[in-house]
Amino acid sequence: MSRMLRASAIMAAGTMVSRITGFVRTMVLATAIGTAAMGDAYNAAYAIPYSILDLLLLGVLSSVVVPMVVRAQQHDPDGGQAYEQRLLTLATAVLIVVAGVAVLAAPTLIDLYTDWDRGSRQFEVAVRLAQFILPQLAFFGVGAVAGAILNTRDRFGAPMWAPVANNLVVIGVLVAYHLMVNNGDDVNTVTNGELALLGLGTTAGIIVQATVLVLALRRVGFRFIARFDLRNARLGEMAKAGVWTIGYAVVTQLGFMLTTNLSSSAGNEVPGHGITPYTLAFQLFQLPYGVIGVSVITAMLPRMSRAVTDGRFDDVRSEFRSSVLLISAVMVPVSLLLMVLGPAITVPIYAHGATSVADAVYIGNVLQVYGLALLPFAFFQLLLRVFYSFGDTRTPVFVGGAATALNALLMVLFFNLLPARYAVMGLAFAYAVAYTLGAAGAWMLASRRVNGLGGWQIGVALTRMYLAALPTAVVALVAVWAVQEAFGGLQFLNSLIILAAGGGLGMLLYLWVGHKARIPEVNSVVGMVAGRVRR
Known part of the structure; x- marks a missing residue:
């Protein structure tokens, strides 16, 4: 537990700074467009390269490449360096071609991901932004492979800190756009030059991020040599394992495509209730998982893969149990706070410039619904890594496919049942239900694989955490009621008071109650924080 906590703390620190700068980035973005x-056009264009990368690379990295690189490091005479160089060469060449094709196909891609008329100005703006943003595919992909190689060497700092550089570059670009462009939120008046500043500036951030990761590789002794002897790249083995992962990515991206089409349709009926509130609420929802969950999973997967390779299944179960409880110790109270404080969180962040308080409150309403999904989503991602550590990329396809199919069914159902102004909230609720049931199914399958996951012990620990977190939720509710009764509706200052009283004091109360209740994971967090403060 202590080793995982230390590794996770290093990554969490970098991820926290990354997310804080990401907050500033989204604040400036919402203010500017x-x-x-205009916001929907940008967010649609911005989402496409990440969707393509999910299909081609990101899922394969965690499920296939990391275990294969670990095996190459353990068994190849050169410690896997030649294999890593071949992977980086292959990823660079393929993604340069993909980026070029994607730029040419930008109109088709925007058409696939939205419900906008091809002749509309909003569609034209989204296409132009996509053409400026899609070249980042090549740079982001190279950075992702470099980050994966660093993770297998237990170097977790750079992959978590590199996005900070990206955010700082894009913040500078957005500030320049806001200061230089009059009516920057009006799709009818924005020029191609102004769109170039917005789109190419976004791509510049990814270039800087990739550069940081490549330089970090050099610092750990990795020297990149282009290797085109792909016969030794074990592509057959990778394809055999990766085909299922790509299948899973295809299924999830079809679900995402449905989400963007439904949310863009809702935005057509009620401006400000479309893709952008969904995207911004989802980014906030991902923050706790990104800071804690990704950090723990990144530290866990290489060790779990080594344990499976050595046949140490007891260590697999121990790594999983420690990861679940460490994540839950933070996410249990955070999920309750999101459900209570959603609008109080989003008003200070987004209610500036082109974004009204009402628009920011709606983003917060969507975030409240997402709070239901926080723990199930984190569990689902952890459970998939159990299968990946065994080299099993097939089972996650079926589990993920079932969850995505259920999510799609529920999204369509809620979209048709709810008024357009509540449609995006319905999409978030569908997501929560689908991942709750998906996590339950994945748990049963993973438990059979390793002869039990310690469900009873985990269940008892979770119950204690929720009991410790209940006073936190009560404090947050009282803060919301008291401030609104005293000062009226949500505004910037009122929201900050609610966050300080409900969120800050609520989390301190949770840590105190959890410490007194002798919850080990809470005590570990308290001890780590106290140690840092004493230094």
């Missing part, structure tokens, strides 16, 4: 037509 708003949450209506």
Whole structure:
């Protein structure tokens, strides 16, 4: 537990700074372009390269490449360096071609991901932004492979800190756009030059991020030599394992495509209630998972893969149990706070410039619904890594496919049942239900694989955490009621008071109650924080 906590703390620190700068980035973005037509056009264009990378690379990295690189490091005479160089060469060449094709196909891609008329100005703006943003595919992919190689060497700092450089570059670009462009939130008046500043500036951030990761590789002794002897790249083995992962990515991206189509349709009916509030709420929802969950999973997967390779299944179960409880110790109270404080979180962040208080409150309403999904989503991601550590990329496809199919069914159902102004909230609720049931199914399958995951012990620990977190939720509710009764509706200052009283004091109360209740994971967090403060 202590080793995982230390590794996770290093990554969590970098990820926290990354997310804080990401907050500033989204604040400036919302201020500059708003949450209506221009905001939706940008967010649609921005989402496409990440969708393509999910299909081609990101899922394969965690499920296939990391275990294969670990095996190459353990068994190849050169410690796996030649194998790593071949992977980086292959990823660079393929993604340069993909980026070029994607730029040419930008109109088709925007058409696939939205419900906008091809002749509309919003569609034209989204296409132009996509053409400026899609070249980042090559740079982001190279950075992702470099980050994966660093992770297998237990160097977790750079992959978590590199996005900070990206955010700082993009913040500078967005500030320049806001200061230089009049009515920057109006799709009808924005020029191609102004769109170039917005789109190419976004791509510049990814270039800087990739550069940081490549330089970090050099610092750990990795020297990149282009290797085109791909016969030794074990592509057959990778394809055999990766085909299922790509299948899973295809299924999830079809679900995402449905999400963007439904949310863009809702935005057509009620401006400010479309893709942008969904995207911004989802980013906030991902923050706790990104800071804690990704950090723990990144530290866990290489060790779990080594344990499976050596046949140490007891260590697999121990790594999983420690990871679940460490994540839950933080996410249990955070999920309750999101459900209570959603609008109080989003008003200070987004209610500026082109984004009204009402628009920011709606983003917070979507975030409240997402709070239901926080723990199930984190569990689902942890459970997939159990299968990946065994080299099993097939089972996650079926589990993920079932969850995505259920999510799609529920999204369509809620979209048709709810008024357009509540449609995006319905999409978030569908997501929560789908991942709750998906996590339950994945748990049963993973438990059979390793002869039990310690469900009873985990269940008891979770119950204690929820009991310790209940006073936190009560404090947050009282803070919301008291401030609104005293000062009226949500505004910037009122929201900060609610966050300080409900969120800050609530989390301190949870840590105190958890410490007094002798919850080991809470005590570990308290001890780590106290140690840092004493230094």
